Amino acid sequence: MTSKFDHTVYTLRRARLASQLGAQGVAIIPTAPEQQRNRDSNFLYRHDSYFYYLTGFTEPNATLIIFADGRTVLFCQPKDVEREIWDGYRLGPESAVQVLGVTNAYSNVLIDTEMPKFLENIPTLWYPFSIHKGLSVQIDNWLTVVQSKVRSGVSAPHRLNDVCSLIDEMRLxxxxxxxxxxxxxxxxxxxxxxxxxxxxxxxxxxxxxxxxxxxxxxxxxxxxxxxxxxxxxxxxxxxxxxxxxxxxxxxxxxxxxxxxxxxxxxxxxxxxxxxxxxxxxxxxxxxxxxxxxxxxxxxxxxxxxxxxxxxxxxxxxxxxxxxxxxxxxxxxxxxxxxxxxxxxxxxxxxxxxxxxxxxxxxxxxxxxxxxxxxxxxxxxxxxxxxxxxxxxxxxxxxxxxxxxxxxxxxxxxxxxxxxxxxxxxxxxxxxxxxxxxxxxxxxxxxxxxxxx
Ligand SMILES: [Mn+2]
Known part of the structure; x- marks a missing residue:
């Protein structure tokens, strides 16, 4: 990510998507996982195109959340000197807000504890169907946490929609x-x-x-x-x-x-x-x-x-x-x-x-x-x-x-x-x-x- 990076075009796209999520809808869009080639070698990394379209961000292990009111949250790799010596520079959540223009950013190690909080009292959850192996299981786990709070007055999403149906029309x-x-x-x-x-x-x-x-x-x-x-x-x-x-x-x-x-x-x-x-x-x-x-x-x-x-x-x-x-x-x-x-x-x-x-x-x-x-x-x-x-x-x-x-x-x-x-x-x-x-x-x- 160079210092020349201008997030304007991505911020506008996120706002356009937010306006289509319906009342209090939330969209979760992860980037692509790294892919093993053989033994300890990976294929050259290629980010997910939907995620990139909305962020311009090319690091692996990141997930974007977009709220219908326009707020955005990014989970990304935390700064880590040792890992950066081996694998290269990481933007880190502290810089992500300013560089990428998201509202908030967190380390991705917090995703399972933080994500359910974002899904409380949200009627409609949007995510990419059948693209990311394991995502629906992960979402199921987050929803289980939200549902466990129902007796204290919290409501859980009851509609799941394919966010690609919206982004596909934009990307076309x-x-x-x-x-x-x-x-x-x-x-x-x-x-x-x-x-x-x-x-x-x-x-x-x-x-x-x-x-x-x-x-x-x-x-x-x-x-x-x-x-x-x-x-x-x-x-x-x-x-x-x-x-x-x-x-x-x-x-x-x-x-x-x-x-x-x-x-x-x-x-x-x-x-x-x-x-x-x-x-x-x-x-x-x-x-x-x-x-x-x-x-x-x-x-x-x-x-x-x-x-x-x-x-x-x-x-x-x-x-x-x-x-x-x-x-x-x-x-x-x-x-x-x-x-x-x-x-x-x-x-x-x-x-x-x-x-x-x-x-x-x-x-x-x-x-x-x-x-x-x-x-x-x-x-x-x-x-x-x-x-x-x-x-x-x-x-x-x-x-x-x-x-x-x-x-x-x-x-x-x-x-x-x-x-x-x-x-x-x-x-x-x-x-x-x-x-x-x-x-x-x-x-x-x-x-x-x-x-x-
Ligand atoms: Mn061709």
Missing amino acids: IKDSHEIELMRTAGRISANAHIRAMQFCSTNIRNKNQIFEYHLDAELLYEFRRCGSEFPAYSSIVASGSNACVLHYRADKASINDGELVLIDAGCEYSSYAGDITRTFPANGRFSRAQRALYDVVLESQYAAVSSTRSGALFTDPHNAALRVLCKGLLDLGILKADKCGSVDDVIANKDYFPFYMHRTSHWLGMDVHDCGAYSEPNSLAQNSAPSPRVLRTGMVLTIEPGLYIRPSADVPVEYHNMGIRIEDDALVGDSACELLTRDVPVDPIEIENLMN
Whole structure:
């Protein structure tokens, strides 16, 4: 936590949440636990996104309480010289009030004795459902203490609500602070893709043997060089047929002249994710067949991008992309018109599914698959079928159509084992969307130019 830290944006978010808790409601929001990797080593620590959204605080072992009247309490790690020598600086409750702007702060060793007092005469308790292992047991224990005082006139919470249902709606619309960070995450991620592409073609041209993990290293270098804390998710670097495995990672396969390479990678910058996929020829020149398939995916992405704006449905970009992909599959003879019929028939019968089996978009934010319902909340409350979310200015979603052609007797052999996906991050605006990740091009000529 640096001295530059400004809590204003987090304090305003806490106030907005407080105003939604109902009369005398209380919300409890813990951060993430540390995770053991093996023996006495932990995974690199990553705070909980909900907790961070409301505090900007990155230490483990902390819990935030928000009261409907706007008061806030933080339990955090106490100052401890010996632990700080081993594990690093702790803010401590004494400084937390001023630095984080909370009303009160306590050492987390007091949480079990202090928490029940905060829950007396509170009708509604909000907490994140099914995220933190053990939290509901802990809450149960606190409630038991409150209930033991009922005969002395204290009332215990009788309604438990999922606080994520409120924070999800807030997180779905990015504020200007978040958009700035997402622009940076997008820019760094894009530059990392360019670096990996150029590294790849240079080494293929020089006849150096390279492996997928070499490109992974180039991505990571650029992320960290630019101040990113971690990759936002495990980078996918898939050469040749590996691109047809959707959740492949950057593994040990060699990258060969004449193959395509698919990279799906993005950095996390100040807790916000970038998420980019590019597919490029290892040697820097598309073959005729590679280009033909690539152009179909690119055209489908353009169609999806131009249907992404405030007022459109979440499913509109997907449907726009799907139509172009199906037409392309028919035009290239991967689907046969005499067997499958028209584009409408292909869509209705899902004949595209062996080649395009995922959705075109997901929300993006602090989490790479960010929170937020994909259906309109009021449609979920009614008994009708859920209706797709209406896009609003400030939402951020990925646009990532693809085609994956596994070998099969009825598919032209020139397309076998190709996997192509093109993914950008779109900030929804009033009449269009802004792509945050186009510092790395998608145009095949521009890709060839930067690789040669
Ligand atoms: Mn994605």
